[in-house]
Amino acid sequence: MALFSSLTPVFIAIICVLIGVIMKKSGEKEKRDTKSKHPSRLWVDEDLKDGTDHPLEEEEGEEEWQGLEENVAHVLFTGERYSEAEMIERSQTFYELLNKRRSVRFLSDEPVPREVIDNVIRTAGTSPSGAHTEPWTFVVVQDPYLKHKIREIVEEEEEINYKKRMGDRWVNDLKRLRTNWIKEYLDTAPYLILIFKQVYGRLPNGKKKTHYYNEISVSIACGILLAALQNAGLYTVTSTPLNCGPQLRVLLQRPANEKLLLLLPVGYPRKDATVPALTRKPLEDIMVVM
């Protein structure tokens, strides 16, 4: 990365402005050319919209995620190279590490070193993203009052979900199985990581900047985050707080272009933590070789 140091911030700013001008021109042309050819297509999940949304006009994405990156210098690249035996061994060891991961919803209140949280989020930030827009914000909540407010919002919505959406029979069945709308881990976990996708950005001239494939990009970053947590010996449960996004966004003072994608409580498993006795599909059920 030493080669990159010649790219001073000023140079980068000039490039950004140039990209903005080029995109604007081509965007105008594109609108004329294709407006009627492409039927309506949504970039943003409807369920993550809220009243303050400013939906972008529909735009086509880049096929390759490096589209905008083409406007900067190119440098030679040589990656790590291992022997074949090393590759097999490394891939096997990594599989065994990640195969021990389970979603854990019984988390203790033991403190976790903040440096580890910084490192796992740094790691998530190495993810690729559409046109290198890096459209993610990781909000780490450690304040007990805020955690409790989040719990109140999530539980209130979840109670409505359970009472309105599920039939009596299902709710009764779930009672026996100890599942309900109570999310104790939102209080006990030392950290809650709320991951927001930035559905658009801002160009230096203040205009909106398309964040191509932002939901896929941020989800990929979350996959890398889950791998980093497992590698560090930390546990979580992947949750998508249905209908809570707008309230949580306002609580956490995130701008309107950010939509909540996932909420990950992070900590150590409680001594009495349990997980469902599930198995995973074998390789032959998920892979096809041609």
Add this chain to the structure above:
Amino acid sequence: MALFSSLTPVFIAIICVLIGVIMKKSGEKEKRDTKSKHPSRLWVDEDLKDGTDHPLEEEEGEEEWQGLEENVAHVLFTGERYSEAEMIERSQTFYELLNKRRSVRFLSDEPVPREVIDNVIRTAGTSPSGAHTEPWTFVVVQDPYLKHKIREIVEEEEEINYKKRMGDRWVNDLKRLRTNWIKEYLDTAPYLILIFKQVYGRLPNGKKKTHYYNEISVSIACGILLAALQNAGLYTVTSTPLNCGPQLRVLLQRPANEKLLLLLPVGYPRKDATVPALTRKPLEDIMVVM
């Protein structure tokens, strides 16, 4: 996992049928209760639809991804536990490994051990998924003829994209920068991994089974796949073949419930491979602590 062996396939089948009955009943109730309350919401990206789609009726997802898992036995869980110093060191080392990852589109034709490919896909399969539906299919293409057919399909669409969608000025600018619709890596990479999301599944009784949050789930699995590739010393470029999904699905004989999400060519960087001189956002630009 030894504890799980008591769950014989027969037992699992019985549970599945029970889940099916419960879901059907609650689904019927849900429809009556909420039909008018929730405005239209799309689960499936419009751009990945094709003429053979059988869209599911709209359904609400589970908030926690383990919803359906509640119907199986629960077992005590104790994860790996490292000292704080170890956690910090492990998280730092993993960050440094993944921070070396770059999207590489100049891939050599050197063969890669198949066992490594198996292991990285096994690793991706450890990803969490909405209600443990594991809604992914990884199609690994090594046959030169098929790879070339894929290249033809992708390049044809991409040429249309370039000629129709981009303004003359943008195309001219890109010419200087060596970007066009030619994707040589689709021929040269020893493996192409095409990742399909299963937008719905089948219950034992043949009825459609909702795959909650299938796009997010499969994207998370791809994040874990990218981490596994980097760990093994393999390189790729994350691509979303716009408008090619239906043709590639038919070419690879995938069923109509599967939609192409990503295409990853996998191999070693060519000796003369270059990458754009990009930097990543610093931690303070992607993380907010409260």
